[in-house]
Structure formats: structure tokens, C-alpha cells
Amino acid sequence: MFKDKDFIYINYTGKDKNTQEIIDTTVEEEAKKANIYNEGRKYGPQLVILGEHRLIKGLEESLYNLNLDEEKEIEVTPDNAYGPRDPSKVKVMSLGEVRKQGITPYPGLPVRFSDGSVGIIKSVSGGRVYIDLNHPLAGKTLVYKVKVVKQLVDDKEKIDALIERWFSGVEKPTAQLSEDKKTLKITIPEKIFMLEDIQSRKLLLARDILKYVIDEISVVYEEVFTKSVISQ
Amino acid sequence: MFKDKDFIYINYTGKDKNTQEIIDTTVEEEAKKANIYNEGRKYGPQLVILGEHRLIKGLEESLYNLNLDEEKEIEVTPDNAYGPRDPSKVKVMSLGEVRKQGITPYPGLPVRFSDGSVGIIKSVSGGRVYIDLNHPLAGKTLVYKVKVVKQLVDDKEKIDALIERWFSGVEKPTAQLSEDKKTLKITIPEKIFMLEDIQSRKLLLARDILKYVIDEISVVYEEVFTKSVISQ
Incomplete structure (x- = not known):
């Protein structure tokens, strides 16, 4: 349970x-x-x-x-x-319209239209294309x-799991939880200082820690710039 | 001196x-x-x-x-x-070509061409346009x-001047220099955590501090995320 x-x-x-x-x-x-x-x-x-x-x-x-x-x-x-499946989400388009979007339709083809909507071609007949915009499931x-x-029961383990979630595929930050559990220091490794989405990752990680691990904690990110970092 | x-x-x-x-x-x-x-x-x-x-x-x-x-x-x-002024940097273009770039030329008009080059129209005559690509000075x-x-003689004053340079127009970080001058802690205010170019500003500030103020210092940036930051 x-x-x-x-x-x-x-x-x-x-x-x-x-x-x-x-x-x-x-x-x-x-x-x-x-x-x-x-x-x-x-x-x-x-x-x-x-x-x-x-x-x-x-x-x-x-x-x-x-x-x-x-x-x-x-x-x-x-x-x-x-x-539920919504029958009104099956759209009919003319073959010409569909081709204009650069698509050569056949049944089963997944398509993404320029307005962002995604669907699957159901059938093509008599110059008409039937497209199902319902989720496939x-x-x-x-x-x-x-x-x-x-x-996971230990807070530190939970925090490491969240780091794994938000920093997958890149070098991992390390976390240090103070004994009174009021401060969590997270050290960002220099290799990822300039990741384009680093600030978003930091925000999302802190959000999840505050929401799901320790409610009242201060998440302190640390980035240490030294001569060797700068001269790279 | x-x-x-x-x-x-x-x-x-x-x-x-x-x-x-x-x-x-x-x-x-x-x-x-x-x-x-x-x-x-x-x-x-x-x-x-x-x-x-x-x-x-x-x-x-x-x-x-x-x-x-x-x-x-x-x-x-x-x-x-x-x-020096380079006479070969005065280019001649046909009036038609210039108009094709969406420019109606007259003497003194600064122009920027689609290839990024910048110049000043010198004269327009007989269907020809003379453009000076030299720096105006x-x-x-x-x-x-x-x-x-x-x-400025004091290291802390120099650091604050560099913060002013790299964080102009936004809320300023605060800097704290350790007594042995081996560590500089710079606290980033929460308002600017998500600035698009925050990491570049941090890198450039650290670079200038290391290059021009204290050679062997560790510049430690701190960003504190708390519940109130996350819920904004």
C-alpha cells in the first residue's frame, strides 16, 4: 500500500x-x-x-x-x-489540400499538419482523405x-532520483543535505554551466524537491568558476 | 601615471x-x-x-x-x-540592385545589406549608386x-564595478569576498534566475574578475530556490 x-x-x-x-x-x-x-x-x-x-x-x-x-x-x-474515441475528430480533406502540405497519403500514415495537429490517415478514396485526429489509443x-x-524512503535517495530525472544525459550535479534538512546544496559541474536549458533544469529540479521531498527546504545551487573553467 | x-x-x-x-x-x-x-x-x-x-x-x-x-x-x-580610408571600399551598384534590397538611396543614408555589410550612400547618378563601406571615421x-x-584601488570596488558592467539594466547580484581573498561568493537575486543570458553574464563577470582583479580566486555563484520562488 x-x-x-x-x-x-x-x-x-x-x-x-x-x-x-x-x-x-x-x-x-x-x-x-x-x-x-x-x-x-x-x-x-x-x-x-x-x-x-x-x-x-x-x-x-x-x-x-x-x-x-x-x-x-x-x-x-x-x-x-x-x-473515448470521438467520431467527430475524423476529418475529411481533399487529396489536393493534403498534397499541398507536402504529404502523399496512404492508410496508416501518421501526419502532422502545419497547425500542429497530429493524426493518422484512415483511408483515401475518390479524391478524399479521411484523417483520424483521435489519440491512437x-x-x-x-x-x-x-x-x-x-x-525510496530516504530523502537523499529521493533527491538523487530527481537529479537523475532532470539531468539525464548530462553530467550530474551532486547534492548535499544539511543535517537539519533545512538546506540542500546542489553543486553544478562546470561541464554543464553553459547548457542552453540549465536554468530550466535547475528550476524544475528545485520545484520537484520542494513539492515531493521536503516542503520548507532552501535549494542552494552552487557554480564555481575558476581560471581553468574560464580558459577553456 | x-x-x-x-x-x-x-x-x-x-x-x-x-x-x-x-x-x-x-x-x-x-x-x-x-x-x-x-x-x-x-x-x-x-x-x-x-x-x-x-x-x-x-x-x-x-x-x-x-x-x-x-x-x-x-x-x-x-x-x-x-x-586609414580604403578607396577600394567604395562600391558601385546599379540603382535596380539597390532597390531590389528594399532601399531607396540618397546621399548620406546609412544602409545595411542582406550580407551584413554596412555602408553609407555617397551619391546616386546616372542609374548608379556609390556606397562607401569604410568606417565613417x-x-x-x-x-x-x-x-x-x-x-578604483580596492578589490571589492573593482568587483562591484564589473557587476555593474555585466548586470546593467537588471537586478544586481551581491558579492562577498572572503578575508583571505581566495573565494568570492556572488549571490544571484531570484528575479533574474530565468534571464535568457544569465549564464553568459555569469561567465563574462567571472572571466573579468579572474583576468583583472584577482588571478587565483574561485568565483562561487549561489542561487537560492525556495517555495516562494517556485510558486511565482
């Missing part, structure tokens, strides 16, 4: 209940087997902070009732997943096999 | 020796009188770090031999100012009246 703001790591594999197709998974081999492996993604147990609403509602809610190391299969209806009931493999 | 790396404040007014026109001045009333007043500029004594080469060569070099509060008139030849001998009005 877990509660809001708990830090847990989960593994899950989700299927379309109807077709039994795997639609998402944290397990690398499963992804490869299902032909949905994505090189850019980091597979393995995924950090979930309960109450954050980064997962679909039905999946997140099921986690509160799990125990550590317990595996469960849960069914999630569209209302608690990607919403809208209207689908999903089945997840899910397991909580780890829970 | 001053030396390299001295921090001095100067007032100057420079004239074209030939026409006696004022071409640049740090004095607001002089600028207004000469019709070259620029609202965006901060008038008043200007910080010069000797050896930085932010001023034209002839003007900077003359400063080494001045004394505090001494006013002097100096003559600067083109070689020590904006260089190239080839001119200049006369400066210059006075050193202040010198």
Missing part, C-alpha cells in the same frame, strides 16, 4: 485488450519482441511519484493498492486511459501487468 | 580634427548640444580597465600617462583610431579632451 508523494519504481507492460498487441513497456526485451523498441528510451524500472499524474489515471491509481514486489494485472477502461481498453520493484 | 589592469573612470569628448564636429562623448550635455544624444546610452564617467582594448588604441594609450583629475587634449591619427584624425576622474 502506497500514498501520495511516495517514490516508487515500477515495471509494466501494457496491451490493447482487444488485439493483445503490446502498446507500451518498460522492459527492453518485451519492447524488442513487440517491435516497438525505441533506441532513445531508457528501459528498466521507471520512477513514479504518486500523485504526480505523469501516468494514465487508471495505471497510477492501481499503484496505491499494490505492495512492494507484488505483480498485478489491471484493466483500464478508456475513461481512465486515453479517453482513444476508446481502447488496456491491460497492464505492473510490478512495484523498489521504493 | 597608470598601468595595465588599473580600473579608472574617464570623461572624454572626441572631435573630428578637420570639421571640429563632436563624434563621441561621455558627457550628456555635450551630446545634446552636438545632436548625437542617444537615449539608450548611459552618460557619465566610463569605466576603463587599462589593457582591455575596448577604446581606440590612441585614446587608451594616452591614459597611461595621465594623472588623476588631470585633463588633457590628445590628437589621434587614423592608424591609432579607425584605420576611417582616415580621420581625431582630437579628444579626456580626464581621469576616479581610480
